[in-house]
Amino acid sequence: MLSSPDFPLTNSAHSDQILDLMSTLIDYRRQDVRQRMEKVWRKASMLHVDVLLLIYHFAKVCIGNILEIGPYIGGSTIAAALGARESGARKKIVSIEAGGRLKHPRLPSRNIIKDLKKNLARFGVLEDVTLIEGRSAHESTKSAVRQIFGSGEVGLFMFDADGNPRRDLNYYGDLLVNHCWVTIDDYFGPGMKAAPIRAQVDEMVAAGRLVPLGYYGWSTWIGQWQRQ
Numbered sequence: 001m002l003s004s005p006d007f008p009l010t011n012s013a014h015s016d017q018i019l020d021l022m023s024t025l026i027d028y029r030r031q032d033v034r035q036r037m038e039k040v041w042r043k044a045s046m047l048h049v050d051v052l053l054l055i056y057h058f059a060k061v062c063i064g065n066i067l068e069i070g071p072y073i074g075g076s077t078i079a080a081a082l083g084a085r086e087s088g089a090r091k092k093i094v095s096i097e098a099g100g101r102l103k104h105p106r107l108p109s110r111n112i113i114k115d116l117k118k119n120l121a122r123f124g125v126l127e128d129v130t131l132i133e134g135r136s137a138h139e140s141t142k143s144a145v146r147q148i149f150g151s152g153e154v155g156l157f158m159f160d161a162d163g164n165p166r167r168d169l170n171y172y173g174d175l176l177v178n179h180c181w182v183t184i185d186d187y188f189g190p191g192m193k194a195a196p197i198r199a200q201v202d203e204m205v206a207a208g209r210l211v212p213l214g215y216y217g218w219s220t221w222i223g224q225w226q227r228q
Contacts, residue, residue, distance in 0.1 A: 018213050021054075021222070028053045037079060044119040045075020046107060047160075047185065048217025052079040055158065058181040059083030064155025065092040067145070067175065069136045069168055072102070073109055074119035076158055076183075081125035091155075093129045094148055096136050098161075136161065136168050149175045157225065160185040163196035166204060173209075173225065180225040182210065187221035194219065 028034060037052040045052060055076050059066055060083035071077040077095050084091040099113040109115045113133055120126040130148060134141040154175045159165045165184050184201060186193045201221055204210040212223045
């Protein structure tokens with residue numbers, strides 16, 4: 001399901017960009033890649049298929065590399081890796097996962113890191129991804145990321161971790177190119193993360209750091225980063 005944006009359009013260029021993104025998604029729904037993303041969704045993702053399609057698209061067209069925080073068992077990572085591979089350009093993918101276990105009615109995991117690696121291997125992208133085990137705020141993780149990426153080298157940033165995307169955008173934001181694609185899950189919903197995520201994202205939009213382009217699937221915010 002594709003959600004309509006409920007924010008005011010600031011100018012015609014912004015409006016055109018929103019409509020272009022919607023049109024792009026509709027085109028992908030008619031292509032074979034939809035079936036591939038449906039398979040990824042069944043095996044490894046709690047994100048909506050539309051969101052996986054957009055991640056695939058962003059990874060394919062973005063200028064720069066890919067940084068992900070919170071892949072869980074790998075659905076978004078697989079979508080990004082497949083898009084990057086089909087871009088024809090060499091792109092680095094770094095995914096940060098704290099691990100642990102999660103009870104979920106459809107996709108539970110007793111060992112998140114183990115299941116993440118298994119799914120990446122199942123879809124043939126394990127070697128395409130640098131997996132950093134740990135929390136994004138830990139100094140060892142920050143150091144590891146900055147050994148791989150320099151300023152303005154990330155073209156797609158994905159966040160699906162705790163309720164604090166602002167923390168990671170504050171720290172890793174200098175690594176992002178201007179107009180870097182950004183996906184932030186759990187913007188809406190009954191869960192405990194939704195309210196703080198929505199408040200933080202809205203504050204960053206008001207401050208001009210994020211540009212909203214829509215809400216897709218069940219609860220995923222899509223937009224772009226603006227360097228300041």
